[in-house]
Amino acid sequence: MLRFNKSLIIIALGASLAACGDSNNNEVVTPPTPEPVSYQFSVEVSNLTAGQPFSPVALIAHNEGNLWQIGESSSAALELMAEGGDNSELLNFASAIATSSGDAPVGPGAQTTLTVTTSSLEELKLSLATMMVNTNDGFTGLNSIDVSALTVDEALTHFTFAYDAGTEANSEAEGSIPGPADGGEGFNEARDDIDLVSMHPGVVSQQDGLSGSTLNSEHKFDNPLAKIVITRTQ
Amino acid sequence: MKASTLSLAAIAVLASQSVMAAELELKLTNLTQGIHFTPILITAHNNEEHLFEVAMPASTALQTMAEGGNLDPLVAQATAAGSDMAANPAAGLLAPTTSTMTTLMTTDGNDYLSVTAMLLPTNDGFVGLDSWKIPTEAGTYTVYLNGYDAGTEANDELVVAGSGAPGTPGIPAAPGGNAGTGGAGLTSTESNTNVHIHAGNLGDDDLSAGASDLSNTVHRWLNPVAKLTVTVK
Known part of the structure; x- marks a missing residue:
């Protein structure tokens, strides 16, 4: 143990000598070991x-930007997630510092917990998105929630709204919905709706008057869609 | 000495004004996918005034706005009450997903904010905010607004040109151009004749017949229908 320490000091001394190039400086400088901050x-x-099962949730830590904006066109990444539940492109969000993805869909009445770790709190935002899979292009989530002031064990609770990506008409038609209600098509790059993100007008369903709908009354939803509790744990 | 006393006095006056009056920056966003807002009225008023009150009958002025989008009687009412107002900040209709911005200087005592605009296409639906207390602390605040029913006209969901006058059945216009014709009419009665949360458009999937002229995949909404961002300077 003693021997080990000695050799460490010698190595450190040699390194500091080599670094400063000053042969008169014999002080042993112990470099401060920075606390690993996360x-x-x-x-x-x-x-x-x-x-409405939720597709695997995408959680993104970032400093700037938005995953979506009411009144703007969906990004291709958002469209991919909102039409087919595939969050892989969304997790490549350009301003992302850290990301996390749920490993499975979250069923109605179910709960899941994701974790994300960053090395800085400054300007830190969290965003989250998931598709309601028994819709054409409906999604819910949180956009750029500031968590920079959260202390350890402090929590923020949010209730989310339903949004419509505006990239696929809400036909509810057989073959157009990827969730278990239909098992139809997910992402399709054609955009045949208003091509602007808005709040979702809701699912109509066959029983409520849309004769071509493959959905039924249990697929209807109202706001809020999800309860989200963000807790700083470290 | 005299000058510094004067400037102190001036500062005191400014400070006391900033407590009671406010400069507001307002942004109203239509969150819906398929509903237009008619000209918007935003007022700052005292605690006695209202543009509307839930569970109370609509005033004729509110009815005129909610059935046809005509703001004039509400503006006259607000003017008479000494309210501060931003009338028609979007200079016409506010289309789905779009926003309008305006500023409002409030005077002493006008500490409450209210908003109305008709929802098109509806019979007498409107987006509303009643008497939101304006915070005294500078900052940016977000308020979500719901869709209300004035309770003054049966929701027959029939688009009838020229039906915007109070008491005339029908929806005066469907600005998105995506409504139908030939509907039989959903209903001719309205049991709740007080202002209430709108039950939503029903619509149907037949644009040339059916009960409603509205489309059930285009003209429905879920609350909230608008987002108001208020920046207190």
């Missing part, structure tokens, strides 16, 4: 709907 957040997502 900040961790757990994000609990509860699916509040009657019959």
Whole structure:
């Protein structure tokens, strides 16, 4: 143990001599070992709907930007997620510092917890998105929630709204919905709706007057869609 | 000495004004996918005034706005009450997903903010905010607004040109151009004749017949229908 320490000092001395190039300086400088700083957040997502499973949740830590904006066109990455539940492109968000993805869909009434770790709190935002899979292009989530002021064990609770990516008409037609209600097509690059993100007008369903709909009354939803609890754990 | 006393006095006056009056920056976003807002009225008023109140009958002025989008009687009412107002900040309709911005200087005592605009196409639906207390602390605040029903006209969901006058059945216009014709009419009665949360458009999937002229995949909405961002300077 003693020997080990000695050799360490010799190595450190040699390094400091080599670094400063000053042969008269015999002080042993112990470099300060920086505390490894990391900040961790757990994000609990509860699916509040009657019959809309959520696609694997995408959680993104970032300093700037938005995953979507009401009144703007969806990014291709958002469209991919909102039409087919595939969050892989969304997780490549250009301003992302750290990301996390749920490993499975979250069923109605179910809950999941994701974790994300960052090395700085400055200007830190969290965003989250998931598709209601028994819709054409409906999604929910949180856009750029500031978590920079959260202390350890402090939590923020949010209830989310339903959004419409505006990239696929809400036909509810057989073959157009990727979720278990239909098992139809997910992403299709054609954009045949208003091509602007808005709040979702809701699912109509066959029983409520859309004769070509493959959905039924249990697929209807109202706001809010999800309960999200963000807790800083470290 | 005299000058410094004067400037102190001036500062005191400014400070007391900033407590009671406010400079507001306002941004209103239509969150819906398929509903237009008619000209918007935003007022700052005292705690006695209202543009509307839930569970109370609509005033004739509110009815005129909610059935046809005509703001004039509400503006006259607000003017008479000494309210501060931003009338028609979007200079016409506010289309789905779009926003309008305006500023409002409030005077002493006008500490409450209210908003109305008709929802098209509806019979007497409107987006509303009643008497939101304006914060005294500078900052940016977000308020979500719901869709209300004035309770003054049966929701027959029939688009009838020229039906915007109070008491005339029908929806005066569907600005998105995506409504139908030939509907039989959903209903001719309205049991709740007080202002209430709108039950939503029903619509149907037949644009040339059916009960409603509205489309059930285009003209429905879920609350909230608007987002108001208020920056208190």
